Amino acid sequence: MQITMQDNQLFVTGSSRFSARQTFTCGQCFRWTEQPDGSYLGIVRGLPARVSDQDGALVLSSDEQQFAQLWRGYFDCDTDYAAICDSFAIDAFTAAAADFGRGIRILRQEPWEALCTFILSQCNNIPRITGIVDRLCTLLGEPISFEQQTLYAFPSPEQLAICTPEDLASLRAGYRTPYLIAAAQAVCSGTVDFSALSRMDTDAARREIMQLRGVGRKVADCFLLFGLHKLDAFPVDTWMKKVAAYYSGDMKQFINSPYAGVYQQYFFFYTRENFS
DNA sequence: TGCCAGGCCGAAA
DNA sequence: TTTCGGCATGGC
Numbered sequence: 001m002q003i004t005m006q007d008n009q010l011f012v013t014g015s016s017r018f019s020a021r022q023t024f025t026c027g028q029c030f031r032w033t034e035q036p037d038g039s040y041l042g043i044v045r046g047l048p049a050r051v052s053d054q055d056g057a058l059v060l061s062s063d064e065q066q067f068a069q070l071w072r073g074y075f076d077c078d079t080d081y082a083a084i085c086d087s088f089a090i091d092a093f094t095a096a097a098a099d100f101g102r103g104i105r106i107l108r109q110e111p112w113e114a115l116c117t118f119i120l121s122q123c124n125n126i127p128r129i130t131g132i133v134d135r136l137c138t139l140l141g142e143p144i145s146f147e148q149q150t151l152y153a154f155p156s157p158e159q160l161a162i163c164t165p166e167d168l169a170s171l172r173a174g175y176r177t178p179y180l181i182a183a184a185q186a187v188c189s190g191t192v193d194f195s196a197l198s199r200m201d202t203d204a205a206r207r208e209i210m211q212l213r214g215v216g217r218k219v220a221d222c223f224l225l226f227g228l229h230k231l232d233a234f235p236v237d238t239w240m241k242k243v244a245a246y247y248s249g250d251m252k253q254f255i256n257s258p259y260a261g262v263y264q265q266y267f268f269f270y271t272r273e274n275f276s
Numbered sequence: 277t278g279c280c281a282g283g284c285c286g287a288a289a
Numbered sequence: 290t291t292t293c294g295g296c297a298t299g300g301c
Binding site: 124128131172173176 | 299
């Protein structure tokens with residue numbers, strides 16, 4: 001990994017090229033908004049940033065200290081994605097999927113935010129999920145000024161735990177609203193402990209988080225992958241069937257792979273763009 | 277207008 | 290264990 005500073009921007013290059021569009025629009029996160037110049041604005045753990053890519057480099061409005069504290073981990077800069085991509089390519093379909101999504105990084109998102117956004121994702125579409133999350137942050141999140149704009153941090157569990165469904169009616173999240181409040185209360189009471197879940201193996205963590213109302217196998221696996229970066233989380237029995245319908249090969253070697261969760265996102269991105 | 281979205285829950289078979 | 294209707298809402 002190489003880091004250079006130029007015009008108050010950090011350029012990060014490594015073994016794999018980075019694509020802001022692929023990383024932010026592949027469906028793993030819902031809080032980065034595209035700007036007219038093609039860059040993206042977002043907030044992670046209360047810290048705002050502008051992110052873009054240039055010749056495969058990750059370009060970040062950050063200093064080196066903040067990069068070391070937050071963005072290096074968030075963008076998973078120490079993982080060799082080129083090697084992972086290459087390992088996918090065992091036939092024409094997987095090679096095409098890997099090449100198609102070669103700029104994706106599996107972000108290390110804040111667990112609480114990932115849990116909420118994937119609770120909201122159930123039986124929903126990405127534009128609407130994005131809208132609900134945006135309204136949630138505008139309603140309850142801390143406003144933060146950044147480059148003459150106001151961005152909103154993701155609200156804390158404590159803020160959500162004291163809300164009633166009526167308080168959140170403006171989100172228009174439908175039957176998902178009580179699930180969100182219940183999750184917040186579980187986090188506040190210590191029933192759900194992200195640090196403890198992070199230390200568990202994937203199956204144990206899945207069983208724990210599925211105790212929450214409104215968290216089934218699909219939401220749980222998205223939380224495990226995107227919130228806890230457990231790359232072996234994999235919802236074989238849900239949407240992957242749709243992928244398998246397009247794909248006649250043997251899925252077992254993917255399901256058993258330590259990078260099964262990463263496959264999930266590459267396949268999802270590839271099939272969504274090409275088959276939907 | 278009608279279909280369906282990156283589901284989950286609970287009842288019934 | 291599997292199947293199925295209901296659930297809120299709104300993109301397309």
